[in-house]
Amino acid sequence: MNSQILQVIYLIGSVSFIIGLKMLSKPDTARKGNLVAAFGMTIAILGTIFLYEGILVSNYGWIFGGLIIGSILGTVTAKKVKMTQMPEMVSLFNGMGGACAMLISAVEFRHLTHANEAGNLPSGELLIIMLGLIIGSVSFVGSMVAWGKLSGRVKDYSLSFQQVVNIGLLLLILGAMFYTIYSGTPDVATYFYAIWTMSVIYGILFVLPIGGADMPVVISLLNSFTGVAAAMGGFLYDNKVMLVGGILVGSAGTLLTIVMCKAMNRSLTNVLIGNFGGSSAASEGSEKFGGTIREINASDSAILLKYASKVIFVPGYGLAVAQAQHVCHELEELLEKEGVEVKYAIHPVAGRMPGHMNVLLAESNVAYDKLVEMENINPEFATTDVVLVIGANDVVNPAAKTDPSSPIYGMPILDVENAKNIIIMKRSMKAGYAGIENELFYQPKSSMLFGDAKKTLTQLISEVKAL
Amino acid sequence: MLEFINSNIQIIYLVILMIFVGVELIEKVPSVLHTPLMSGANAIHGVVIIGAIIIMGQADNMFATLLGFVAVILGTLNVVGGFVVTDRMLEMFKKKK
Structure with missing residues (x-):
């Protein structure tokens, strides 16, 4: 009964995300659209706490503690920030979402290895957990670097052969992921943590060489990454509202990124690879x-x-x-x-x-x-x-x-x-x-x-x- | 492969439809709204917090409890901060009398 009610709540939540996003794209309705989406989020969160099967009442203290701390911190920082610092703020909050997805993967990986014999893990679940980990980590670390750049804490910096290093690292991460999943190696945990480390490094190297003027595009791209990472959680828990919210942001965010590039008359590849030179001509x-x-x-x-x-x-x-x-x-x-x-x-x-x-x-x-x-x-x-x-x-x-x-x-x-x-x-x-x-x-x-x-x-x- | 597709067919439909909905929603957005829209979308992917709540709620060991707790805080920051920042941006678009 409870879980049936919860499914209806998730349905309402999903629809409100779609309507909210739709209203957000028109100046007259934008502000209301934001509230509609926030309403959907609130009922989805409350529904999960009270109706989700297997939530221990003894853990309510932790859940509400986390919610309250997060809400206070979030509201205070969001209210205090100056209009000039908005971009940094979006990047920071985006990074928090990425980190959240990353931690979920870490915990679920542990559950998975404890519940199954090493070398015999269900490959579908492992793949989803790994993808959530990689995308979440890149989004988290990348957003932090972007935040640092916009607030002037991090300077543009690129290695020689940066692109070769980046692509090599990405291939290495994906290779290690597929090896871990399909080889049935008993040493899954070591690979898992190695992949985690490499993803974090990749997140840094991915954003570091991109010029500060292109940061909005990068933040928008990382935003859609986090959406996909959230959707991975949706697969994992067979949770429709996470899936809808995540995929929606993933696809809308990707398109928004392209639209932004168009406004600057540049292609996305150009932004990601053709980093702005330093001040040599200054x-x-x-x-x-x-x-x-x-x-x-x-x-x-x-x-x-x-x-x-x-x-x-x-x-x-x-x-x-x-x-x-x-x-x-x-x-x-x-x-x-x-x-x-x-x-x-x-x-x-x-x-x-x-x-x-x-x-x-x-x-x-x-x-x-x-x-x-x-x-x-x-x-x-x-x-x-x-x-x-x-x-x-x-x-x-x-x-x-x-x-x-x-x-x-x-x-x-x-x-x-x-x-x-x-x-x-x-x-x-x-x-x-x-x-x-x-x-x-x-x-x-x-x-x-x-x-x-x-x-x-x-x-x-x-x-x-x-x- | 065939087996995988068949056992997940509902989800696959959902994902594909949502991709199209997402693209459709953004197609015609005035550049004025790019930043608020990005910020609003940023808040929506905070839905990842539901995963954090599930972990936290089912946690029966120290590892899951601690990581779950941190994940709930981070997820809430994403959701609450995201919506509040978006609202502040949009507040400024209200019609002048």
């Missing part, structure tokens, strides 16, 4: 482009802005880092009051994640219709008097169109160079996240306004007011 800019940089101060910039009829803001990661979204909105309102038409040009991958800028600017109450996506804003630059680039770099680099040797060649960019004046706000002449020089800075129409985005914007506001 300091040779002025010789390379022949021009010189022109600096501009805040009061001259303010004059340009105030007497323009149309201004476009191009926000980037610099805006996010400086937490300048509110000041930015203030400047926009001030200019609008002076009769200047102000719009925001949103590049799909500006910041550290797709949609990052929308989230930030929406936080500071910038009207929805002022945020214009790349395809729609590009024709408008020609009629724009001033473009104010706020801490963006790679997304306005003309090298993406003109220099086939550039690592970002082929990525669609914002055509800011068509505007009459370009003011580029930057902290220093340092190269952007992709580690490459930007020719735009050396063009005669461009001027550089150095400083922290928030401070400089505040200065601009007071200068405009003073005029």
Whole structure:
């Protein structure tokens, strides 16, 4: 009876995942969709605790203890995190899920070896446990590395022959897995722990050489990995809600990864193999482009802005880092009051994640219709008097169109160079996240306004007011 | 092989259908929603916590108890953190009056 009720609960849970994900893909219903999925998760968890056959009441303390600790930690970190750190946060939570799948495999492996004679383990179950272990470990460790990279704790680093090493290691892991399962070796445990170790190393080597600018794509990919790892649990326990949730995220996540790559006009292989070079080209800019940089101060910039009829803001990661979204909105309102038409040009991958800028600017109450996506804003630059680039770099680099040797060649960019004046706000002449020089800075129409985005914007506001 | 497919035929159907559903759901998503959607999907794969609860609930030795307990905590972090972060992101998309 109990287990029959539980199956119905799992069915409702599964359907709510599907509906939730569907609603999440539309702006109007997205927030409700998240709640629908959360509801499905809650009933599935509670149902399992109270109705699953074989759950010992004496272990309720441990279960609720874990749930409470996890909920408090999860809520506090998720509430406290700044909007700029969202990408890291997603990566961190994704890693937790991967680690969970990994531990499940470890415990189930022990159960399996204790219940059966060595050398005579059921191959189907062993295969599922091994896959859960490998995928879970790679996802866990990979997410931790991605998290470290985004928060600046881990630097890009690649060995020579990195790709050969990676592929070799992956083949070794899979080979060892099949050998362990089908050879009937009595030494299963040793192989199991060796495979575990290799998977952890693979997770590190897989993410380490990938450039920081590509981290969103990697996180999305690892996200779908964890989905597949969760689905392995579904196979193991013949649990439909785990299976549906896991596979759904696995397939949706994979597609989302590809869509993100497309937004950058790159293929997934290109992201995974063609790592962005270091900053070798960083300091040779002025010789390379022949021009010189022109600096501009805040009061001259303010004059340009105030007497323009149309201004476009191009926000980037610099805006996010400086937490300048509110000041930015203030400047926009001030200019609008002076009769200047102000719009925001949103590049799909500006910041550290797709949609990052929308989230930030929406936080500071910038009207929805002022945020214009790349395809729609590009024709408008020609009629724009001033473009104010706020801490963006790679997304306005003309090298993406003109220099086939550039690592970002082929990525669609914002055509800011068509505007009459370009003011580029930057902290220093340092190269952007992709580690490459930007020719735009050396063009005669461009001027550089150095400083922290928030401070400089505040200065601009007071200068405009003073005029 | 044939035997394996036949004894698991229901699950195989389910997996294939779910792959298509997943792809179908994501097909037309505005780039604005990429990050929240990824975050929401991230929370959904937290369903792995059910496996952790099963292990924890059936644990009768120290090894399973400890690992199961850690797994429950990690799984809960994934679920709760995932949903809360997604909600915070989406909160900002609410319509302005």
